[in-house]
Amino acid sequence: EAQVTQNPRYLITVTGKKLTVTCSQNMNHEYMSWYRQDPGLGLRQIYYSMNVEVTDKGDVPEGYKVSRKEKRNFPLILESPSPNQTSLYFCASRPGTSGSETQYFGPGTRLLVL
């Protein structure tokens, strides 16, 4: 089944403790992206990657890192999480950069930083 998977789905952590949220897609998509979703706000892009070893900042990259060492994986790293990073995070992928391609979203990771 074609899908985007994220792990973990739920995570409670404390300020300053490094964490990684994994994202994997099995559709051979070139483009992958991370978003955060907060109440009353639309999804905001954190980072995106147009291909292996190519990553770029989105709208809200501060406090996050990503890597794209292989096509299928795009982990999101929080080196020193803070409470304002408490949010719902979505990974997404699409085949390439064509304007009409559908973007597929993962199930989401709900993060609470205490």
Next chain:
Amino acid sequence: KNQVEQSPQSLIILEGKNCTLQCNYTVSPFSNLRWYKQDTGRGPVSLTIMTFSENTKSNGRYTATLDADTKQSSLHITASQLSDSASYICVVRKSEDMRFGAGTRLTVKP
């Protein structure tokens, strides 16, 4: 100010009724406009996509319209079902940049 504004923020309707959700945007120029459905605890799933030249697009009981002159789109749901309860998100794409609305939370009650 968000470049994509959706209204209403939330809506409650009875099963079997129709409803219309609104999306106003200021993104310009744009490549396409999509409506997504997001069930609670799940990622968004694409319902419809329209380019600049399209006025309407249907997907079963969902019909999206687009007025590029007034920069407005609507999503009409016909004969609502309990499973339509979800958030509906309007997304406007400009080149590589996608702008998301905050969504309309629809609740369908029996």
